[in-house]
Amino acid sequence: MANARQNLVTRFFCTLLVLAFLPWMAAQAANFPERTVRLVVGIAPGGATDAVARVLAQKLSDVWGQAVIVENRTGGEGTIASNTVAHAAPDGHTLLLVTTNFTLTPNQFKVAFDAEKSFAPITTLGQTPELLIVNPATLPVNSLAELIALARAKPGTINFGTGGTSSPTYMITKLMMKATGIEMVNVSYHGMGPALVALLGGEVQMMFGAASDSAEHIKSGKLRAIAVSTAKRTPQMPDVPSVAEAANIPGFDATAWYGLLAPAGTPPAVIAKLHDDVVAVLADPAIAKRLQNEGFLVQTNTPAEFGAFIHADLAKWAEIYKDFKTQ
Amino acid sequence: MELLHNLALGFGIAVTSANLLYCLAGATLGTLVGVLPGLNPILAITMLLPLTFKLPATSALIMLTGIYYGAHHAGSTTAIMLNMPGEPSSLVICFDGHPMARKGRAGAALFISAIGSFFAGCVCVLIIALFSPVLASAALSFQAPEYAAAIVLALVAISSLATRSLISTLGMALLGLLLGTIGSDINSGVIRFSFGIDQLADRLDFVAVAVGLFAIAEIAHRLGSPERTTIVQTKVESLLPTRAEFSASCKPILRGTTLGAAFGILPGLGPLVSSFASYALEKRLAKDPSRFGNGAIEGVAGPESANNAAAFTHFIPMLSLGIPAGATMALILGALMIQGITPGPQILTEHPDLFWGLVASMWIGNLMLLVLNLPLVGIWIRLLAIPYRLLYPMILVFCCIGVYSMGNSAFDVGLAAAIGCLGYGMRLIGCPPAPLLLGLVLGPILEENLRRALLISRGDPTIFLTRPISLSILLLTVGILVLFAMPQLRGRK
Incomplete structure (x- = not known):
């Protein structure tokens, strides 16, 4: 009983303490940043x-x-x-x-x-959003479905570029490979810039990359965007379907x-x-x-x-x- | 005819009073960070970046690039005067530039390097204007096997830099290669030799190592030998090069420019590697190679032109493909993209004002640098008159600021100090530090490209021999090796 009362007293004072500090806490936000x-x-x-x-x-x-x-x-x-x-x-x-x-x-x-x-x-x-881009000169596919069919027919022949095995692009590609059951070979680069060079030069045949980096090359026809990694299409490229719809993987979003x-x-x-x-x-x-x-x-x-x-x-x-x- | 029209457009943009001012501001600031060891254009550009948001894209680009080439232009000054490269890419200038200063020919060395930089700059701006798109797509055929072969060639060329002993040169290059393995392996994501230290999970910071090896070790070495702390030589007879020096520099400047222009187009290689290559080439072509290391003017003229040529042609992949060839280029690209301009194959048709304005401003900036630097030669000479007790602490402070600013990391400053101790020890036992730095730079590129080439060929090593460019580079390497070995074999008989 005494214990419970003590508890109550402690609580009371704690509440008081908090109340006492409330104006100060509010002031802290008002003064932020000091x-x-x-x-x-x-x-x-x-x-x-x-x-x-x-x-x-x-x-x-x-x-x-x-x-x-x-x-x-x-x-x-x-x-x-x-x-x-x-x-x-x-x-x-x-x-x-x-x-x-x-x-x-x-x-x-x-x-x-x-x-x-x-x-x-x-x-x-x-x-x-990451675009799935291919170099049509080395990988002549028009859609993700075609890419998947090709990768299934010849497993382990397509090279994809990434910014290294700890990079988001690598994980996104892995996620897609797991969802579609295809097999491709990762080639790592120090950053997406060198990976884009490799895609243009034909060293790798596809990769996920930011729309801003590849937009000019897509416009000139050197590269082709076949899907986007977000759940929905991106306003930057409204004609490009999402991976989810193009490969029929509901919920794919990375x-x-x-x-x-x-x-x-x-x-x-x-x-x-x-x-x-x-x-x-x-x-x-x-x-x-x-x-x-x-x-x-x-x-x-x-x-x-x-x-x-x-x-x-x-x-x-x-x-x-x-x-x-x-x- | 169209070129003239375009150039007129460019000059029309670059010669407005505002743009001239931005060009001058950039070039001056670049000269400043270029002269000071440790401080680098990355620092200056990062600080100015938010300011450029409010400028028109062309003006922003003119100023930021001014900083970049200004720094490359000026990096040789401290290399010549104090034996400390202002920028890592000017390292090679120390080899002969500083011995020239010790002989009282500092004025000539500074003059020739300014002329060499100017010439290389002018030629390369012309190359950018005329051949950007062609060269950028040609560079695309340079892939992993070609890079690997080119690095092997560069490493073989290093051995020709040996002044005293081949063993210590190769040993240092090897040490550099080994240090280059520190950090995460991009193929597997495994972190190597970091000993649990987060800061070592990436590679050793290149600027920290360069500052430690060349600035800190040099200062320690000077302090250690009392006779060298007094001013070496102030009897500077003439600031101008003699007629003989001038004519000896002409061909090296031409060769350096060609070499540098070629190297600069390839992302990843660039100013440092091309200046080493130029030095090796000049030494090989010289009638009396023993002069190198003791103040040969060719050893200043060639590498300095190569360094600047590469700095300029580095713009080609950025402007024509939208791909930065180095950290500074990545920053400049970022500044453009935030303005809504994505450099790429269409830049010439979509933003001709920007492209040609930049080209014209580079030309103007180059001229400004020449005008700025020639009268400054007299002032730089007086650098030697500053007592070392004032000069050295100042340089050390700038070095620390420069190293710290790269990643806001106190660890890197400590690393520079530790490497400084190593560098001092190396000097005491007569081991050259330059091959170490080159090994550190080239090692990771070699490993990365060798493994990538083999990955792409699915493990077939003949990939290096079946591709024409890679094969010719390897044949050239064998040729150089044979040339090296010949005199020694003959001597044995």
Whole structure:
């Protein structure tokens, strides 16, 4: 009984304490940001990810009247950047811009953070749909169905290019191969630029790649886009069917996505402010247009939705990696 | 006729007062980061990138490219004056440029390198204007087997750089190759030799290694030998090269430009490799190769022209295919794409103003650099008059900033310091550091392409012999080996 009363008293004081801090917490969000905000990116300058970060940083510093600095911490497929932010002060002044690698790496090697528990999700930023492109000179197919038929007839003869076995493009190709039961050979490159050269030169016959990189070559007829990796068609190339519809694999959806995270323990009020400001910046049509030039389609959601997305994505890749290990 | 029309269009765009200003700003900033060891154009371009969002695409491109070629132009200055390359690609200039400075011929070395850069720049801008699309598609036939063969050729050529002993040169190249295996293997995703350190999961940072080996080790070495901390030679009689020096430089400049222009078109290779190749070529052609390493003007003229030629032709894959040939090109490409311009096969028809404006501005920028650099020669000479106790701490600070800025990583600064110690030790026992750096650069490219070629041929090694380009490169390599071996075999008899 005494115990229960003590418990009640403790609870009462705890509540008081929280109440006492409430105005302060609210003030924290109102005053946020109080100083320079670091936006950490795990990828070197140049390319879509960096561009998104820089556009976002520039606009947010206009809104906040505080400098927002993009910090490119490269290395370990983005894990060095993730690690830095996971262990930074949870006050919203250190943010992390992540891409698909974020949910791939924990499946690939040991990392010093927990992709779900070490971070507080803010929102997804968008995605870059990956086009399945072929070089018609070396692989004369007009549709994904034709590609699959050819790959079935001659298993292991088609080379596909990727940015390495830990890259999203590799995982997307693997996912498609698993869903359709075809067999092709991976050729790894350091980044998608060299892979595109190889596709143009005929060293590989197909690959998944961002629409922005290959659009000019598709227009000139050197390359042919036969499918897009998203669940639905992309507004950039409305004539190109999705992998799901072209190969009749319902639910096939795999893209390079981008999102914004803060360290776990960041006050919810600060997360809410960050969320609202970022969403407002990205809602500007001029910004969306500029990012679309880089192949980037803006797409935002709520912190809870983003959290659930990360959970599902980790599980999706874990499934694929389980297959690797049993092979 | 159409070319003249296009050039007129280009000059019309580049000669507006705003664009001239952006061109000058870019070239000046490039010169600054080029002169300072450690600081590099990547840093300068990254910092200016958000600013360019508000500029018209052509102006942004003019300024950013100005930084890029300005840095390549100026990288040789500190190499000649202080034996520290301002940019890694100017490393080769140390070999003979610095000995020239020690003999009081710094003015001549700086003058010739400015002229060589200018000439190479002009020729290559013309190449870009005339042959971009053709060359870009020709470069596509250069695939994995060809790259592998070309690297073997380059490695064989390194051995001709041996000044003292072939064993120590090859040993250092091998050490560089081994260091190049650190990091994740792209074929399997396995991380090699990282010892659990996240920062080693990628390759050793090239800038950190170059700064450690050449700037930090050089400073340590100077401090270690008291007689060298005093100013070597200030008796600079004439800033201009003599007639003999001038005529000795003409052919190396021509050859360097040709070599550099060819190497620059291939993504992945480029300024550093082509300047090494040019040096090796000049040494082989010289009547008296023993002069090399002791201040041969050909050893400055050739590599410096090659370096700049490659820096310019690096634009060809970017402009005509939309494919960046290096990290700096990737940044410039990014700046263009955010403006809504995707370089590619259509750039000439869709954005002629941009293409020709750029070409014209490169020409103008090149001229600006020449005008900027020739009067500066006198000022650079005085660099030697700055007491080392002031100069060296300053250089070290810039080195640290430069290395740190590459990945915002304190680890890389530590790495540069550690490599600096290694480099100092190497100097003490007489091991040349340049082959190590070249091995570090070429090793991963060789491994990657060798394995890729074999993967594509499904394990059949004859792929290297059945493809005409790869076969001819390998035959050339054998030819060079025979040339090397001949004198030694004859000597034995």
